[in-house]
């Protein structure tokens with residue numbers, strides 16, 4: 001008998017596929033046999049079902065979450081000369097989309113407890129050029145929308161949700177995707193709803209924005225070969241739509257699985273007496289956190305060593321994100337310096353995401369926490 005414990009992956013995409021394999025295989029083959037590979041009835045049906053899930057009037061499928069952000073900003077006519085306020089602690093695509101439409105990202109620091117943009121930092125960033133703010137619902141928890149809405153209304157700003165990590169999350173009982181003028185979702189395989197490839201979605205309640213989004217994703221044409229706007233090729237493939245449709249009815253269950261797993265981590269970390277060393281996620285009471293990621297914070301002097309220790313012991317952990325956007329090489333020209341956003345910078349130096357997927361078992365989670373505990377015991381011994 002081997003005594004080596006089984007590896008614990010960061011994310012187990014294959015578990016989801018195995019669970020629905022016959023239906024997914026049939027759906028994908030049906031699309032291939034139909035000859036309708038681009039947009040078409042599968043995409044239209046998925047859009048309808050996804051809009052119903054989000055509680056939005058409209059949903060427009062596209063190639064990725066990054067595409068969704070570009071389409072959303074472009075549909076609001078945001079472009080050169082405009083400024084868009086975003087957090088510096090998010091995935092690159094949030095800032096990349098702002099730049100891709102020709103606008104300028106302006107950073108505002110985050111709340112240290114939720115990692116989401118701090119509404120109190122917004123006012124000071126608003127100029128006559130500010131057109132929009134992008135609240136990024138990081139790790140699966142919605143931003144402080146009441147405060148953001150108030151500021152947006154005062155200054156006539158669009159609210160564009162980056163809901164890439166929070167498909168199915170709620171703010172005061174309201175689903176994200178309906179918390180702004182327009183919202184961007186990602187179906188990258190590790191997200192709450194994952195495609196078998198790249199896919200994304202834009203949601204809105206505005207018929208005008210819906211119409212423009214639909215045109216923009218097909219090179220800006222409403223009538224084929226007649227171009228009203230200069231758009232893109234940002235379509236959702238029918239095979240992805242078909243596979244997403246099979247999974248969509250299971251998402252609510254999977255999100256429950258994630259939430260239960262998060263509660264088990266909370267308990268196991270406390271039982272192992274690690275909670276002084278590893279700060280657990282803060283969940284605001286008025287929010288349904290869907291735990292796309294379960295992210296702990298460890299003292300910065302330990303973080304990288306702990307990540308290495310976990311990986312050496314076959315536990316999949318990841319750092320989302322190790323370098324803030326204002327410190328990225330490609331944004332040197334924006335004129336920011338290290339030190340400008342201390343809360344974001346501290347987060348980048350201390351966060352670590354633990355393995356998280358709906359099917360994760362208590363045994364797997366116990367293994368994760370035990371490996372953390374072994375690191376701490378050894379670190380303490382070294383100091384003593």
Ligand SMILES: *Cc1c(COP(=O)(O)O)cnc(C)c1O
Pocket residue numbers: 064065066067090091093094136162164165185186187188198199200
């Ligand atoms: C994943 C992600 C995106 C981009 O989605 P893709 O589908 O990978 O293009 C954008 N913003 C955030 C916060 C994300 O996590």
